[in-house]
Amino acid sequence: MTAPTTPTTRPPGRGEGAAGLLEPVLREVFAGPPPFALHLWDGSTTGPADGPRVRVRHRRALRRLLWQPGELGLADAWISGELDVDGDLGEALSAVRRALAGRVPARPAPRSWPALLSAAARLGAVGPPPPRPGGRAKVSGALHSRSRDRAVISHHYDLSNEFYALLLGPAMAYSCAYYTQDDQTLQDAQEAKFDLICRKLDLRPGTRLLDVGCGWGALARHAALHHGARVTAVTLSARQHAHARALVAEAGVADLVDVRLCDYREIPADAYDAVSCVEMGEHVGRDEYPAFAARLHGLLRPGGRLLVQQMSRGATAPGGGAFIEAYITPDMHMRPLGQTVDLIEAAGLEVLHTEAMRPHYARTIDAWRAELTRRQDRFTALVGRPTVRLWQLYLAGSSLAFAEGRMGVDQILARRPGGARETVRPAAWCGS
Template sequence: MADAAGRLSRLAEEVLGAPLPVRIRAWDRSEYGPPGAPVLVIRNRRALRRLLFKPGELGLARAWVAGDIDVEGDLYEALDLLSGLIWERGTAAEKPRRAAALRALAKPEVRAAARELVTLAGLPVPPKPPAEEAPKSHGPLHTLRRDKEAISHHYDVGNDFYELVLGPSMVYSCAYWESPDATLEEAQRDKLDLICRKLRLEEGQRLLDVGCGWGSMALHAAREYGVRVVGITLSEEQAAYGRKRVAEAGLADRIEIRVQDYREVHDEPFDAISSIGMAEHVGRARYAEYAADLYALLKPGGRLLNHQIARRPLADEDAYHVDEFIDRYVFPDGELAPVGRTVGQLEDAGFEVRDVEAIREHYALTLRAWVANLEARWKEAVRLTTPGRARVWRLYMAASALSFERNKIGVNQVLAVRTPESGTSGLPLRAREWRG
């Protein structure tokens, strides 16, 4: 069993047709790979069994969450080096790389190496998935029940844990940075205020905050702009936390936090709607319904600010699938769409789209700030949740930061109006007057 690292590295090189860009350290203390590179630590043979029984991203995810593999050195650098081998699916490079791997597997020497991997892995028994993995759901996507279960998986993991990661703002969406030297709190405050200005909120108006989280947008809008707010979330923990914050701020007469689906809101009309980081949960099959429902909830002249992550368009849109790691461990049933489709579906619902602002780089800065918060208080984070859950958050946030930086995904604020028949939108003549 000596030199497991060298044997694994040579096997990977045979299959990939190129040396691994990271160094490997195996459970037998052997090391192999480029000096000075980040180290992929394979702590036990169970990690290999996970890959054998679930080849690809899900097997790697289970090994990471269970602590069977780890990274020593800069996590961002390691993910950047490995991204072309693991996460860059749907790109122009994917098909030739996959074809090369399949050709390699036909070679006798590679088949021999694969048999060696089976030997290295030990007992031919599939390891149980880590407890943090969401069970695979069946039946129609995005029913009321299934959406509530998916939201609970991600958000009901402990408000204390989220306080640690998000900081005092308790805002779990892309911040708006004046510069990289700003603080996370300043950037989140500026984001909330930007949305209020885009919506042209005024005292006495009524705002619906869809996916209100822990109540931060509702609190800012009520406190700074004097509006009355209905905030809705599917997370019981978020709602309890938000109501406590509202009571402590003395704003219970202006803010109501409900555990409610957007499809169950029937006390329209509203002057404005904010949907911040929620529409990613809606799904392709339900998006037209989502847009139509929000349109119906607004009074004529009412405004919607839809803040949503977007993916790059694919040559074959039907080939889109959610990453297995994200689907099983982070956002079950979450789906991303290109911004063009989002704009088109809002228009199909009757909205007049007046502004689209891309803030992709801002999310990379936000995610790096969250990762820094998590890493700085790692032991406390583990205590507040589980080691596996903390590892899920660290990996998905770091990998997402790189995806935003490399333009694999983006995030956009779309301002849309339910323009009345008179054609008077109520917006200023000069575009983006809200910048001040």
């Protein structure tokens, strides 16, 4: 007798298996075939072969989307490793956005739900909500109360000084750099940004500078070391405070820089020659910004200068989106540049100059992304794989937002009226 042969099996192909069950759902959502290829956990595929390739590694990703449709469900699946893309994440996100141009995913009509739920059940996607990955912010209390603001800042900025040092490089600046040459390094571009701010503020030896939201102290160190300024630097982050103190001591300028751990509302009244606020105003809040601008006015002496570097968004999208609110920095509020200028002027300050820096931010974030990719194993050892994947998504999406002009960042230079008679001369930062 001939031994029976074991039937060979092949993985399901395009339009078969899980893909065959999912394809009608996708057609319902996208009013046609999906604009990207899906490779599912059983080896089946659907969607155009020449588009971006998305891999659903576990049916649990579909369950997340049933319980939490949209951005947060997708983010949770990505962070958990249940969803992936082939190639560079930023390029894939950009390709999907282009493919979706003019096509808004729709919520299925009520008549479609029985068939959709039947397909979901056959796919094994029906069940209790999966556990959320770690990393979501846990904040409570009144919006923009001091305790809540402190918790928000701590969630994001107290992640790990070692993580940020690895990501940001020696400049340790978590803000838009200023590229003056095509081949400039991130470090040099950050130093150029620090110097641009110092020259716009007309810092000189003995000038009293207040740096509100000082981060890890890089600008304060630069202002003291290279311009001789006497700096009061303020942060809400305990880890930033410790690092900034060590940084200025190592640079030998601890006698010129006083680093304080406090809220901007707790800064004692004084008359500073200059005030800087680099990408901190986004955390203040919509309703609180007029009082914030008035506070900055009150902390300047007559004739003193203010430099605000701040991100902007369109009036219809003032926040960072559901993912940013949940995982990165809750309670952020951004507005168009013109509205911020209006608020600064309403506080009694004279706006002298604005400078758009949007393309610089896309390049800055891409440098951070490259470092995250290059040293991924080291980052994973520091903070774990889910946090690394969270940051991959965060940085890829942020770079795309600036590159496509959906977000901007600007420097606004203002002056408190009064003081000594001004001398008309070329702008100090132009090198004249």
